Amino acid sequence: MTDCIFCKIINSELPASLIYEDDHVIAFMDIQPVNPGHILVVPKIHKELIAELDEDLTSRLFNVGAKINLAIRKSNIKSEGINYFLADGEAAGQEVFHTHLHIIPRFQNDGFGLKFHKTYYELPKREELDEICGNIKQLME
Ligand code: 5GP
Ligand code: ZN
Numbered sequence: 001m002t003d004c005i006f007c008k009i010i011n012s013e014l015p016a017s018l019i020y021e022d023d024h025v026i027a028f029m030d031i032q033p034v035n036p037g038h039i040l041v042v043p044k045i046h047k048e049l050i051a052e053l054d055e056d057l058t059s060r061l062f063n064v065g066a067k068i069n070l071a072i073r074k075s076n077i078k079s080e081g082i083n084y085f086l087a088d089g090e091a092a093g094q095e096v097f098h099t100h101l102h103i104i105p106r107f108q109n110d111g112f113g114l115k116f117h118k119t120y121y122e123l124p125k126r127e128e129l130d131e132i133c134g135n136i137k138q139l140m141e
Contacts, residue, residue, distance in 0.1 A: 006098040079105035
């Protein structure tokens, strides 16, 4: 896509610190890291959402993420844990509409985290969980 930042990085029209590349997947340093070592794993094909990728490409994305995870753990980058984060859609926090997997090194009190609404702490009834479960389950292919 012509005005996609990640497509431009893939086509070498914009600079990036590349950490991995094969025929299907590329990975580079996030320009505005949550913590040092924050990396984005990106399919080379322009697709907005993760569900638009086929199974093989989805696997490839997560396999590259796993390799990066291991490398971070072996490195001297401050990392007590690692988040895999994927914002799938604007309401989920997606800002670049070319799907990508964030690999984010984490450590205690690093200031990053998820916010929860007040009712989060009131657990739903089992019936409610089962109803939602049924709805989604019957639509799985
Ligand atoms: P999203 O919110 O869509 O999940 O994340 C987009 C990510 O892309 C952000 O973490 C942001 O810092 C990163 N980003 C935006 N523009 C660029 C860029 O030009 N180069 C690189 N390397 N990362 C970018
Ligand atoms: Zn793109």
